[in-house]
Amino acid sequence: MQDQTNTSTSHSIDETDHGYNFAYLDEQTKRMIRRSILKAVAIPGYQVPFGSREMPLPYGWGTGGIQVTASIIGPEDTLKVIDQGADDTTNAVSIRRFFAHTAGVATTETTGDATVIQTRHRIPETPLTPGQILVYQVPIPEPLRWLEPRESETRKMHALKEYGIMYVRLYEDISRFGHISTAYDYPVIVNGRYLMRPSPIPKFDNPKMDNNPALQLFGAGREKRIYAVPPYTEVKSLDFRDYPFQIQKWEDSCALCGAADSFLDEIIIDDQGGRMFVCSDSHYCGERQDAGHRGRDPSEMPDATPNPTDIAETA
Amino acid sequence: MMQETEIPLLRVSRLTHYYDYIVGCRNVSFDLYPGEVLGIVGESGSGKSTLLNCISARMEPTGGSVEYDTRAEGMRDLFGLTEAERRMLMRTDWGFVHQNPRDGLRMSVSAGANIGERLMAVGARVYEDIRESSADWLSRVEFDTERMDHLPSTFSGGMQQRVQIARNLVTGPRLIFMDEPTGGLDVSVQARLLDLLRELVDDLGLSAILVTHDLAVARLLSHRLMVMRGGEVVETGLTDQVLDDPQHPYSQLLVSSVLQA
Amino acid sequence: MTPANSGVALRVENLSKSFTLHAQGGISLPVLSRIDMAVQGGECVALVGPSGAGKSTLLKCIYANYLSDTGSIKMELNGETHDILNAAPRDIIRLRKESIGYVSQFLRVIPRISALEIVAGPLAPTDTPKDEALDRARTLLSRLNIPEHLWNLPPATFSGGEQQRVNIARGFAVHYPVLLLDEPTAALDRNNRDVVIELIREARDAGAALVGIFHDEEVRDAVADRLVTVQPLVEAA
Numbered sequence: 001m002q003d004q005t006n007t008s009t010s011h012s013i014d015e016t017d018h019g020y021n022f023a024y025l026d027e028q029t030k031r032m033i034r035r036s037i038l039k040a041v042a043i044p045g046y047q048v049p050f051g052s053r054e055m056p057l058p059y060g061w062g063t064g065g066i067q068v069t070a071s072i073i074g075p076e077d078t079l080k081v082i083d084q085g086a087d088d089t090t091n092a093v094s095i096r097r098f099f100a101h102t103a104g105v106a107t108t109e110t111t112g113d114a115t116v117i118q119t120r121h122r123i124p125e126t127p128l129t130p131g132q133i134l135v136y137q138v139p140i141p142e143p144l145r146w147l148e149p150r151e152s153e154t155r156k157m158h159a160l161k162e163y164g165i166m167y168v169r170l171y172e173d174i175s176r177f178g179h180i181s182t183a184y185d186y187p188v189i190v191n192g193r194y195l196m197r198p199s200p201i202p203k204f205d206n207p208k209m210d211n212n213p214a215l216q217l218f219g220a221g222r223e224k225r226i227y228a229v230p231p232y233t234e235v236k237s238l239d240f241r242d243y244p245f246q247i248q249k250w251e252d253s254c255a256l257c258g259a260a261d262s263f264l265d266e267i268i269i270d271d272q273g274g275r276m277f278v279c280s281d282s283h284y285c286g287e288r289q290d291a292g293h294r295g296r297d298p299s300e301m302p303d304a305t306p307n308p309t310d311i312a313e314t315a
Numbered sequence: 316m317m318q319e320t321e322i323p324l325l326r327v328s329r330l331t332h333y334y335d336y337i338v339g340c341r342n343v344s345f346d347l348y349p350g351e352v353l354g355i356v357g358e359s360g361s362g363k364s365t366l367l368n369c370i371s372a373r374m375e376p377t378g379g380s381v382e383y384d385t386r387a388e389g390m391r392d393l394f395g396l397t398e399a400e401r402r403m404l405m406r407t408d409w410g411f412v413h414q415n416p417r418d419g420l421r422m423s424v425s426a427g428a429n430i431g432e433r434l435m436a437v438g439a440r441v442y443e444d445i446r447e448s449s450a451d452w453l454s455r456v457e458f459d460t461e462r463m464d465h466l467p468s469t470f471s472g473g474m475q476q477r478v479q480i481a482r483n484l485v486t487g488p489r490l491i492f493m494d495e496p497t498g499g500l501d502v503s504v505q506a507r508l509l510d511l512l513r514e515l516v517d518d519l520g521l522s523a524i525l526v527t528h529d530l531a532v533a534r535l536l537s538h539r540l541m542v543m544r545g546g547e548v549v550e551t552g553l554t555d556q557v558l559d560d561p562q563h564p565y566s567q568l569l570v571s572s573v574l575q576a
Numbered sequence: 577m578t579p580a581n582s583g584v585a586l587r588v589e590n591l592s593k594s595f596t597l598h599a600q601g602g603i604s605l606p607v608l609s610r611i612d613m614a615v616q617g618g619e620c621v622a623l624v625g626p627s628g629a630g631k632s633t634l635l636k637c638i639y640a641n642y643l644s645d646t647g648s649i650k651m652e653l654n655g656e657t658h659d660i661l662n663a664a665p666r667d668i669i670r671l672r673k674e675s676i677g678y679v680s681q682f683l684r685v686i687p688r689i690s691a692l693e694i695v696a697g698p699l700a701p702t703d704t705p706k707d708e709a710l711d712r713a714r715t716l717l718s719r720l721n722i723p724e725h726l727w728n729l730p731p732a733t734f735s736g737g738e739q740q741r742v743n744i745a746r747g748f749a750v751h752y753p754v755l756l757l758d759e760p761t762a763a764l765d766r767n768n769r770d771v772v773i774e775l776i777r778e779a780r781d782a783g784a785a786l787v788g789i790f791h792d793e794e795v796r797d798a799v800a801d802r803l804v805t806v807q808p809l810v811e812a813a
Binding site for chain 2: 636686
């Protein structure tokens with residue numbers, strides 16, 4: 001993929017364990033997965049079955065994403081791994097070390113420096129660029145599964161583009177809460193054809209999927225499915241004409257970097273109910289702080305109550 | 316009389332279905348005209364459910380044909396349609412009222428959404444309109460719209476059946492299949508529901524095929540009766556004629572074995 | 577009243593009817609044999625004959641409630657001939673909606689429907705506006721002395737006589753060109769019997785062709801223009 005020579009990139013070649021094949025998986029498996037990926041790219045949003053392998057970590061920890069990453073990564077690539085937006089959580093650190101260990105690739109926390117970004121539950125705030133690949137870890141790939149337990153039936157529904165049932169879910173949201181309360185894993189139509197589950201990213205990130213210059217790949221290890229959104233592909237979130245799709249908004253900005261345009265996590269800071277909102281994307285936040293941006297002092301803040309929409313959405 | 320110029324809505328010809336070598340139904344032919352309600356009666360195992368499943372395209376028969384007067388292209392063989400066309404037909408121009416509402420409803424979504432689903436499936440994308448239609452149909456089946464956001468599992472059997480009926484009618488179908496629609500209900504609820512069905516079928520000019528073993532239900536709802544036995548039709552005619560002056564030995568037996576039809 | 581009633585005629589020719597009882601070894605009970613009868617519009621014909629002669633059976637054959645074995649039943653209406661015995665069920669249903677009525681003394685109660693709705697019911701498939709239909713129903717119910725407080729109740733709990741009168745009102749709601757009457761006045765008191773006589777006369781004067789069975793000779797004399805005798809057949813040995 002593309003060469004990266006950035007100072008923030010750590011190239012820990014010494015860690016590499018040469019007892020494994022490059023990137024852990026054997027070459028035949030990687031070929032098989034690449035074939036599935038090619039098919040997925042050719043049919044945007046369509047779930048392609050693949051022979052998911054046992055990985056040295058349990059299902060639910062990103063085995064699908066890891067297999068996709070292992071199949072596409074090359075020695076020249078630079079890998080970034082995030083978990084809920086953060087580079088420094090256990091899952092992110094483990095997966096980053098896994099590839100450093102088995103493939104000897106360079107790793108980074110800088111979004112712009114990465115050629116491959118494996119993510120759990122977020123899309124980085126920094127806009128992606130052509131040539132980058134975003135690999136999502138997907139727990140349940142089938143968006144219709146919540147109402148239709150039969151795989152044979154959901155496949156037929158995809159084949160015949162029978163997606164009315166998905167609106168039933170949005171209907172129920174509105175009739176129960178007065179607005180579409182689905183906040184994560186918000187269903188989308190890819191390229192005007194396939195209904196897709198964007199893995200549990202917040203709907204805040206849905207607009208970023210649309211027409212993105214990066215290639216987006218989705219891997220579900222337990223469910224043995226791969227799907228993709230090729231660069232510059234239309235991704236449309238479902239909605240009603242009188243209840244259009246909306247992303248979450250906060251009254252506050254990030255307490256650390258002052259960003260008003262990023263996805264915020266709520267952090268409880270004491271036993272008295274004190275809390276603050278900070279960027280979920282740790283790299284984005286750090287970069288802004290390095291550039292001198294600061295959040296307001298929490299003591300100066302008005303009562304940090306998110307707007308009512310948010311209460312329902314994060315519930 | 317005008318029957319020569321009329322086109323049937325549904326034409327069943329020599330319909331036969333075998334389960335391996337066991338007869339489900341054999342050589343059944345009839346025409347159903349717009350506005351007509353056909354009752355199919357017979358005891359358990361007589362083949363009436365097999366017949367219903369075949370003509371409602373839920374099962375492909377081993378022989379014979381079922382043609383339907385589609386809105387777009389006139390008479391078409393059901394099993395010559397693509398699966399997409401057939402499924403579209405089933406959820407727009409047709410309805411199917413199951414004996415057990417659980418088979419016809421999504422128990423995990425509200426009554427309103429159950430009805431709205433058929434509209435959303437054909438492209439309705441304005442929430443308020445969908446909700447209004449749902450409420451309208453719920454009130455037409457005499458269902459308290461206050462409860463439209465509740466789950467069907469919190470309703471009585473009679474109420475569930477009303478929701479199922481509303482769900483079927485919301486797309487303005489022309490043909491309704493009913494499989495013992497009042498079968499699981501107690502007598503007083505059954506009477507009210509029958510009355511409602513009778514009214515709706517009359518008002519909307521629906522065609523219907525009703526499978527029942529209850530001759531009183533058949534008399535109240537259907538214009539015409541078909542008596543089945545061993546997979547074959549043994550007698551057919553005007554409902555009150557078949558019930559009051561049955562010709563076939565089996566029909567006579569059937570009519571004489573109930574208390575009062 | 578209804579111009580459609582002019583030019584109606586009912587013709588029964590060579591009609592035979594028997595019942596085959598399969599439960600009893602397939603024995604055949606002949607009931608009617610070679611009946612001929614013609615009724616014109618504006619005429620009321622009374623069927624006479626001993627009990628069991630098949631008078632009711634004849635009416636039911638005409639109404640297509642019973643199948644006939646041989647012969648023909650034809651109804652001429654506005655220049656069109658309807659062949660009752662060979663008509664498709666849906667044609668019979670269409671005829672029953674507007675052209676041929678049948679009044680018996682027994683009301684088949686439809687659960688939950690008020691007396692008023694039951695009487696107005698037959699007008700629903702005709703082009704009669706709803707309020708007009710209800711007006712007609714109210715008129716009939718009050719002429720037949722059904723107390724007004726009962727009109728909005730389902731007749732299931734009414735007395736036998738009240739149910740019978742509701743049924744008569746229902747039978748006269750539509751101005752059928754052909755009306756069949758199976759002992760409509762049985763067990764009615766004098767007062768109500770006279771109302772039924774009036775109703776029959778009005779229908780006849782409006783041009784309907786009526787065929788009836790009236791055991792009450794007073795009623796028969798009051799309404800019948802002509803008698804047709806139905807002879808009992810010899811029991812099948």
